[in-house]
Amino acid sequence: MLLVIGFGLHNATEGFGIVALLAAENVRPSWSSLALLGLIGGGPTFVGTLVGQHLVNDALSIAFLGLAAGSILYVIIELLAVARRAAMKVVTTWMLLLGLLLGFATDAVVTAAGV
Template sequence: MSHAAAAALGAIAGATIFVGLPVGRIRGLSRAVQGSLNAIATGVLVFLLWDILSHASAPVETGLAALRRGDRSFVGLVVIFGVGLGIGLLLLVYFNGRLFGRTKQAPPAPPKTLAMMIATGLGLHNLSEGLAIGQSAATGAVAFAVILVIGFALHNITEGFGIAAPLALDTTMPSWGFLLTAGLIGGGPTFVGTVVGYAFTSIYIYVLFLALAAGALLYVINEMFHIGRRVNTPA
C-alpha cells in the first residue's frame, strides 16, 4: 500500500468523529435528558480510558516477558507510561486552573472548555490509532490496516458524541466553526498519526501518546462526574 493510500485511510478513520458532533447544537432538553446525555458520554469516556490503558499496557507486558531474556526495554516503557500518564493529567489541571483561574471549590469547567479538553485527550488517543494504521500499512499488512480503519472509524463516531454531549448542556449554542475546530483537534491526529506511522515506527512513541491520552481523560472524566452531580441535583 502506498503512503498516499494509507494517509487516505487515516483521514477516513478520523473524519467519522464529525458524525456525532451536531448533537452539541441540540437545545430545549429537559434536565432528565441532559443528565442522560452526560451519563452516556461519561460511559463512553470510561470505556475509552479502559481501551487506551489496555493498548498501552500490552507493550509493557511484552517488555516484561522480554526482560527475562535480557531485553531492557521494559524499564523504558514503564517510565514513559508513568511520565506520560502524569503529564497528560497535570497539563489539563494546569490548563484549567491557571488559564481559567479555577480552584477545587469552583464549579465544573464551562461546557466549551470541557469539550475542547475531551477533544484534546481523544486527539492524543487517535494519534496512536493513526500510528497503528500507518505501521500496519507500511509492513504490508494491508488487510489488517483496513480492519483497523473500519474499527477506528466506528469508534470515532462515539468519540464525536463524547465531545458534543457537554455542549448540549450549555445555554449558548456552539457555532459550526467551533464544532469543526473540535473535530479537527479530536479526529485530525488520526490522519497525522497514519502519515507518521507509515514512515517511522516506535513502540515508545506509541505508548507515550496513549499514556498522555489516558491522563487527560482521567481529568475529563472527573469533570463529567462533577457536571452529572450538578445536573441531577434538584433545582
C-alpha cells in the first residue's frame, strides 16, 4: 500500500506539469482532449506494466531505465531554457532542489517500509 501511495504522489507531480501548460491557455480544454492527453501520458505506463509483469530481463530493464533517464534529462534541459527566458532561475533552482529532496524522502520511506 505504501508503494502505491508513493507512486501516486510521484505521478501527481507529472500531472502538475501537464496542467500548468493547459492553465496558461485562454481556452478551456474539452473532456475529449483531456482524455487524449491522459492516454498519451498514462498509456506508456500501462503498456510498460503489462510488459514488465510478463517479461523479466536485466538487459531490457537497463535499456528502459536508460530511456527514462534520457527523457528526464530532456525535460530538465527544456525547463532550464524556459526558466532562463522567464528570468525565474531562483524559483526553478529551489523547486528542482525541493523535487530532488522529495524524491530522496520517498525513496527513504519506501526503503524503511521494506518494499
